[in-house]
Amino acid sequence: MILARWLGGSDGGVHQNITFPVHPDPISGMHCWHQKVRIEKAHAEDRYGDVLVDTAKSFEIYHEWLKLARPAPGPNGLRRPLWMNRPLRPVEERFYL
Secondary structure, rough: OHHHHHHHHOOOOOOOHHHOOOOOOOOOEEEOOOOOOOOOOOOOOOOOOOOOOOOHHHHHHHHHHHHHHOOOOHHEEEEOOOOOOOOOOOOOOHEEE
């Protein structure tokens, strides 16, 4: 049933931010998924939607990444570099803080 819901497009699965949280990218400051994850097959006692996350370890890694990131605003008041393209690129004025 679960596989049928997923294949049929009515179930998107577990949101990626719950499975493994985002971290600040040191160059762009954007939220990115640059970490390794470990995925296991479901166990007999697992239920649909179960997610186990070591939040203490995640928070520790987040702070390590945060030390690498530069504080905003960037050069010339930029929030993100103009050269960094995005799928839905905002107008240029939105890149400034």
